[in-house]
Amino acid sequence: MRVIILGSGSYSGTPKPLCNCENCVRARKYPQYKRTRFSVFIPEIKALIDPSPDLHYHLEHLNMEVKKVFITHAHFDHIAGLPELQIFKEIKFYSHEYAVNVAKHLQELFLGERDWRYISLEFNRWYDFGFKVYHFPTVHQPIEVAGGFVIEIGKKRIAVTGDTGPEILSDKNAIEVMKGVDLLIAEMTHKQSIPKTHLGVEDAITLAQKVEAKKTVFAHISHSNYTQEKLEELVREHGYIIARDFMYVEI
Ligand SMILES: [Zn+2]
Ligand SMILES: [Zn+2]
Numbered sequence: 066m067r068v069i070i071l072g073s074g075s076y077s078g079t080p081k082p083l084c085n086c087e088n089c090v091r092a093r094k095y096p097q098y099k100r101t102r103f104s105v106f107i108p109e110i111k112a113l114i115d116p117s118p119d120l121h122y123h124l125e126h127l128n129m130e131v132k133k134v135f136i137t138h139a140h141f142d143h144i145a146g147l148p149e150l151q152i153f154k155e156i157k158f159y160s161h162e163y164a165v166n167v168a169k170h171l172q173e174l175f176l177g178e179r180d181w182r183y184i185s186l187e188f189n190r191w192y193d194f195g196f197k198v199y200h201f202p203t204v205h206q207p208i209e210v211a212g213g214f215v216i217e218i219g220k221k222r223i224a225v226t227g228d229t230g231p232e233i234l235s236d237k238n239a240i241e242v243m244k245g246v247d248l249l250i251a252e253m254t255h256k257q258s259i260p261k262t263h264l265g266v267e268d269a270i271t272l273a274q275k276v277e278a279k280k281t282v283f284a285h286i287s288h289s290n291y292t293q294e295k296l297e298e299l300v301r302e303h304g305y306i307i308a309r310d311f312m313y314v315e316i
């Protein structure tokens with residue numbers, strides 16, 4: 066099965082306008098260092114995880130139909146591209162009630178009536194929709210409701226942490242449900258963790274070691290993090306992967 070990391074960046078993307086840090090300068094010069102906002106596509110079930118503000122650009126390159134949309138949380142970098150989905154007739158949205166309501170509101174505000182379906186997921190239980198999904202909460206202030214997903218398709222399991230503070234390291238339930246998945250897509254926003262907000266490099270690696278996924282990809286990387294090469298060097302001994310935009314991951 067193939068999973069596509071459409072966007073590997075965090076809220077401001079790389080390059081961030083007016084920023085002259087090493088990552089931003091390089092990304093302006095060389096497109097392979099550009100990071101659009103975080104988003105993932107699973108072709109097998111035509112599922113998009115997080116409609117990023119760069120969704121038009123993602124869809125333009127992907128050129129595939131979207132039928133399901135999972136939303137980790139309602140921060141703009143994870144949901145603001147939603148109106149770009151207007152080209153698709155039938156979509157089912159899956160998230161916690163809070164994000165589902167924001168999604169519905171964006172649809173009504175920008176697109177009016179639609180034949181789309183919204184499925185509110187309670188945290189910490191499995192659902193079976195032909196594929197299985199489990200939504201677990203994360204600590205990610207200032208938003209009150211944020212979470213990650215474990216999605217099971219046939220015999221393959223994919224975990225996405227969504228945005229999370231380092232508190233996830235002591236969340237036994239989240240670690241247990243992600244344990245041994247075929248693919249872990251974890252956030253690694255900054256060099257250092259910010260309590261209750263985002264993971265830094267060291268804590269993201271510790272999380273991956275606890276989860277013991279068959280394959281681990283780090284994404285949602287800020288322009289202010291280390292360079293791609295430095296990050297690759299830091300995870301190399303563990304065999305982990307640092308995402309780039311439009312990276313194909315085979316599981
Ligand atoms: Zn984010
Ligand atoms: Zn920068």
Ligand SMILES: [Zn+2]
Pocket residue numbers: 138140205228
């Ligand atoms: Zn966020």
